Amino acid sequence: MVLQIGCVKKQTEVQPGNVTQKADLVTETEARKIAQNYNLSGAKIASITTAKVNGLAAVYLVNFERNQGYVLVSAEHKMSPVLAFNDKGSFTLEDTKAPGVSDWFQQSKQAIAQLRENGKPADAQIKARWECAVSLKRNARTTGFEYVPALTYSKWGQGCYYNAQTPVKENLPCERAYTGCVATAVGQVLRYYYGNIWREGYEEAKNTSMGRRYDWTKMKDKLTENESDGIKGIAKLMKDIGEDVNMYYTDNGSFSSARFYAYPRFHDTYGFDANTLRFMNYSADPAEVSKKLTEELDQKQLSVLVGYNDEGAGHVWVCDGYYKYDNSELFLHMNWGWDGRPDDTNGTNGWYLYNSFKPSGRTFNNRVGVITGFRVKP
DSSP, X not given: OOOOBOOOOOOOOOOOOOOOOGGGBOOHHHHHHXXXXXXXXXXXXXXXXXXXXXXXXXXXXXXXGGGBXXXXXXXXXXXXXXXXXXXXXXXXXXXXXXXXXXXHHHHHHHHHHHHHHHOOOOOHHHHXXXXXXXXXXXXXXOSSEEEEOOOOOOOOOSSTTTTTTSOBOTTSGGGBOOOOHHHHHHHHHXXXXXXXXXXXXXXXXXXXXXXXXXXXXXXOSSOOTTOHXXXXXXXXXXXXXXXXXXXXXXXXXXXXXXXXXXXXXXXXXXXXXXXTOEEEEGGGOHHHHHHHHHHHHHTTOOEEEEEEOTTXXXXXXXXXXXXXXXXXXXXXXXXXXXXXXXXXXXXXOEEEEOOOOOGGGOOSSTTOEEEEOOOBOO
């Protein structure tokens, strides 16, 4: 069976369960302190919004003034304190509905619900993380610290104007079908490898490896209606990729399979080395996959992540950086492929805690796959 991936804005609700002990609940005051410690701008907090599960606070969404970042703080002491952050932009409850983000956010809430149900106390490692988060500012952490900044600058989406050459769908943005998350993720990978002329030795490869020619210099980080040349170039790329990966365009979304269509296209159509490309199952060995992701990023190589929710809906996106403290907490920088903001901030693109949630032995991200090992053929 081929699982088709589309980007449907859908959320599932966590079923009611037992409540946590009051002492394990994180107060808004504590969340405020942690958020201030994580934000590098020194800006004042503009707002704090609470996302709940089973009637209790689960996640605090802390936003800073003038779009100077956000921090998502866990409302449960049994969970790691910081779930996501960025040093610019903002994050609202509406953002939790975005493809990919919605699944990650729902998994985080489910993990918190399960931790509360099992009745076990926080382990020593989690306690140590809370003590550190409360007492130490992020810019003061100078030991046990590894960091690769976001490698991509593109903030591409699936609607206007990226879909200017997809089939006509009158009820969708710009009266065209969505490009599909598979095409948008693949496109951003190709743009990174073939559109960055600073990559030594890639000048010739960018014109020959794919057997096609694109004017990468006109493909902007983000499209607007005034970018006529950029729209033509990116829209053609999206159309071509859609054909390559057998994109199925519908009124409800555009669907393909990253595993069975995009993965082979990377080496037989897009010029990447089949000897280095790998498709890995995250749940088979989370430690091995995390190690591979960080090793690739250390070498300025992207990876593509593929995820499904409990209902079978999926999303594909790009992992392009990481943040790591004390060889334990790993934050991956996600480019979700769902646009940035009109004010040119990153939207939901940011740093996300992405480990294997296994409260009570239950794994919530066991349907995550990774395409990694991108190397352009010599």
